[in-house]
């Protein structure tokens with residue numbers, strides 16, 4: 001099979017069905033579960049067939065840096081879930097974002113990004129793009145006036161995250177997509193925090209969606225992975241050669257683990273989101289918590305935007321403690337069940353203090369611009385019983 005030929009009829013199946021079996025291709029052995037093709041290369045019937053396949057005149061796999069049958073099943077399943085024409089899987093979320101930016105931009109192009117981004121994305125935009133003579137402009141994600149201003153000049157790409165890391169701001173995907181297209185550009189949404197279960201940005205006008213599959217798609221703390229989703233033609237015209245020749249590809253083993261993750265993604269994300277809603281409500285009423293952000297609560301500053309584009313509140317909660325960093329660290333250290341980790345979207349609830357960890361490399365001014373001070377804590381709610389999580393948090397807060 002050529003690596004760019006979709007195989008599954010997409011229109012027929014509802015999302016939960018697609019997550020369980022979309023993109024499945026069985027070998028002649030008829031295995032129930034997806035097969036793991038741990039093969040770096042592929043062999044050919046003849047010299048002529050080898051030449052034809054490499055020239056793209058004959059379908060079939062060539063080399064796993066280009067495409068691999070297990071990885072292809074993951075790509076096809078995810079494209080069907082997302083409602084995208086096609087997908088390329090990558091070794092990590094950052095390799096997806098880096099490959100997109102590097103493949104699509106030419107010297108002299110301009111990228112506009114929201115300030116609240118995963119911190120490695122900020123690093124790439126500040127340190128890699130200028131080396132390619134690409135200009136980067138920054139915008140406060142929720143402020144549409146700033147988007148109008150920034151996109152009154154041409155831009156090649158716009159990169160947003162909604163809900164954003166770590167304070168769960170909402171960016172209006174449809175409005176920013178419209179402004180991006182008027183500026184002659186394409187909109188990329190980093191949709192990690194919502195996952196495709198709760199938000200499908202292409203339905204709101206995004207051109208590209210990127211994922212760290214490490215988060216909810218694995219969701220069990222095992223492997224790294226990433227994905228780029230978009231339309232077939234721009235993938236073939238702008239991304240394919242870069243992807244094949246620079247080697248950000250996903251391993252077949254990781255693709256297999258992630259296919260198994262996709263089978264239960266709908267179940268897990270919905271349960272984590274329900275658990276997070278319960279934990280958020282309990283924390284908001286707990287003494288010592290001075291402010292709380294949860295996209296599913298009506299007191300979130302951009303609740304209306306989240307509600308329009310995202311189903312449910314998601315699995316992340318950010319909250320702030322009276323007593324600043326000392327109170328935050330002491331609460332974190334007193335937890336007995338929730339683990340301290342910068343990962344998220346896991347079956348196990350994980351907590352982090354962003355200002356001193358994931359966002360430590362930002363300057364004070366950059367942190368201030370996204371409203372992050374050292375009294376904030378970010379909690380990724382997992383699959384435990386929410387009552388146990390609430391008890392753990394409240395006892396750590398001395399309630």
Ligand SMILES: *Cc1c(COP(=O)(O)O)cnc(C)c1O
Pocket residue numbers: 092093094095118120161165190192193211212213214215224225226
């Ligand atoms: C984790 C994450 C990434 C990077 O993904 P890796 O798989 O860790 O490389 C990018 N964006 C967001 C929003 C993330 O949470």
